[in-house]
Ligand SMILES: Nc1ncnc2c1ncn2[C@@H]1O[C@H](COP(=O)(O)OP(=O)(O)O)[C@@H](O)[C@H]1O
């Protein structure tokens with residue numbers, strides 16, 4: 001006889017109109033009782049959304065969901081809790097000013113005529129903690145607890161509600177190594193008790209260590225489910241990232257010159273008071289492309305924003321051409337020769353509500369010939385826009401029209417045209433070909449190589465491994481906000497990079 | 511300034527407390543009894559209004575419509591009594607209910623129909639201000655003032671035993687019912703927030719809505735209840751203007767005191783007891799400026815400036831609140847830097863190898 005599945009989700013579909021993302025595209029997912037089931041995928045793959053639908057926080061457009069074989073429609077977390085589902089979110093959902101006991105008992109307070117019995121509340125929590133071997137101080141204030149302790153409170157919260165199906169959303173993202181180990185033990189124990197544990201993560205080593213089975217998601221699709229014993233880290237990485245055909249880039253060996261950008265021991269805060277960038281050091285020379293590889297969400301965004309001047313730096317130094325620019329504003333960085341092709345052209349790179357002219361001068365409008373005495377001169381703006389449209393082959397950019405109708409590739413060319421126009425000495429290219437058609441990819445790559453050959457120092461960030469490998473002269477791998485290694489592109493193999501990107505080290509294998 | 515506030519946070523808190531105590535003593539020693547009494551009376555709508563504001567804020571909704579709800583209360587209290595020869599308590603009750611209904615409507619429009627909070631509150635305030643004028647003209651045929659011999663003010667009560675105490679007896683006895691109830695409400699709201707299940711849900715919703723939601727609490731329902739209660743308190747406060755101080759309704763009778771009540775709640779960090787004492791402060795400054803305007807003796811300050819006293823105090827309070835918030839952000843960042851710079855340094859010392867490259 002086959003055992004009933006703890007969870008079965010069929011044909012789940014969810015479209016977010018506000019961000020125009022299909023976060024779940026006909027997804028199937030199932031979890032057995034007593035197993036640790038890892039759900040992996042890059043940032044934005046739709047893992048959290050899928051689980052939020054199981055927990056009643058997000059409502060699917062379409063789904064068939066069975067919990068212990070019973071068809072259910074979960075409209076509210078309250079309902080999910082009654083079905084025995086508990087979820088520990090990526091960003092903890094605790095009330096900071098409440099005590100541990102108050103948080104664990106929130107919504108199920110022992111009371112008489114609405115008056116809470118604080119004593120028995122603390123007693124219940126103490127007993128619960130003892131039963132599960134997860135000691136906590138019921139009267140400690142949550143805001144004063146370490147992150148690992150807060151997570152324990154979250155887990156106890158679900159256990160107090162008698163969760164048989166436990167969802168943990170990226171539980172180790174914020175933990176120290178010791179805390180991670182403790183958590184693994186807890187997870188194993190809970191599964192051995194017959195609970196189903198769903199572990200969301202994008203760390204593949206972790207999957208190997210604790211999970212029985214693994215399901216991989218990519219861009220809203222379920223790619224497959226496997227026994228962990230049957231797949232290697234490399235296999236999982238391939239399923240996670242997918243392979244995009246990237247055309248080979250023609251380029252000569254680099255002739256690196258002086259150091260242009262120097263980053264020393266950089267420390268940048270991320271969400272929830274945890275470092276997003278932790279002690280990163282590297283330098284980029286004139287005439288080379290320095291690539292940063294890594295699974296997205298490992299500190300790339302914060303690192304780039306710190307270098308570009310969009311995020312405060314909490315420690316360390318950034319030097320541009322021997323000037324300390326750590327605390328310097330964006331305009332000064334730009335006048336000193338920095339250009340920035342941002343990750344998101346729609347919101348950071350361009351103003352879609354205005355025309356090409358204005359978009360190409362937003363970084364230089366205050367200078368002659370575009371303005372005199374604070375008044376804009378339209379003729380030079382128009383001329384520049386026309387010239388750049390020609391040079392960068394920006395298709396169908398009719399003068400004076402809003403640019404929002406342009407395709408992704410053409411929009412990216414507008415960004416490129418503006419950023420590269422002033423002959424920058426240092427160029428940040430963050431995901432320069434994301435969501436761009438093949439023809440434009442080639443154009444972007446060719447342009448970046450030309451800039452390199454012209455003597456610019458280029459910092460390239462991309463989650464497409466092939467793009468990093470075909471463009472870069474040196475490659476750094478970033479993992480959890482740290483640089484794992486810097487390799488010469490000539491020596492770097494896909495395999496090595498894959499291991500480093502998953503948090504492994506190279507010496508281990510030798 | 512910010513730097514100093516961060517550095518001396520605890521000292522600052524202590525100074526404010528000691529300053530408050532000294533000020534209170536000064537007030538009681540220096541001011542004539544009648545001014546103190548009038549200050550306590552005038553603080554009553556602030557006490558109730560700030561409780562109304564804080565109960566909404568605690569549930570995570572900044573209630574910018576307190577002013578309108580108060581004004582509605584003042585009007586309804588009188589309108590119900592007009593030529594009906596009813597007990598004034600009926601008017602107070604009607605005002606409370608009207609405030610509650612308006613609070614409920616506000617909650618539903620905001621939470622269920624999702625009207626923008628600021629637009630909604632501004633519309634509501636304007637609507638009440640104009641609707642009261644409109645109904646005064648059409649229903650009662652009067653301009654500016656709605657008064658009638660049938661409208662009686664609330665009677666005052668002496669508290670047994672307490673009234674015979676030396677000195678303080680005459681200060682805390684001899685007011686009308688709303689004043690005493692407002693004191694009880696301070697305690698009641700404190701108990702509600704601290705000791706009851708519903709109060710805890712309100713605090714959870716206000717502090718971390720998602721935490722409450724994932725714990726299975728119906729956030730919208732909690733907020734609707736809180737806003738209705740807030741409306742009732744505001745309506746109740748409003749009736750004090752028209753039946754507690756005078757026995758008539760005047761156009762725009764609340765004159766911005768709802769906004770001051772909101773400021774008080776912010777300044778008191780949304781806690782009932784501090785809100786009570788801050789309200790007293792505003793009540794005294796209003797009483798003082800009234801007294802000095804009327805007094806024959808020449809004061810050392812021109813009366814126009816004295817009239818501004820409550821407003822100046824309100825601005826000062828808001829600036830302090832803003833600085834406090836920015837200060838705590840700064841402090842958080844400092845702590846992050848301190849903690850992780852140290853960890854980084856330790857790592858550096860441990861790894862003696864030259865690192866990458
Ligand atoms: N509430 C929302 N509104 C709009 N878009 C959303 C919302 N939640 C998630 N998304 C989008 O759906 C996609 C999947 O997100 P998510 O489930 O959080 O991914 P993951 O957990 O795998 O990192 C992302 O592109 C994200 O921007």
Ligand SMILES: [Mg+2]
Nearest residue numbers: 044047048090
């Ligand atoms: Mg997620």
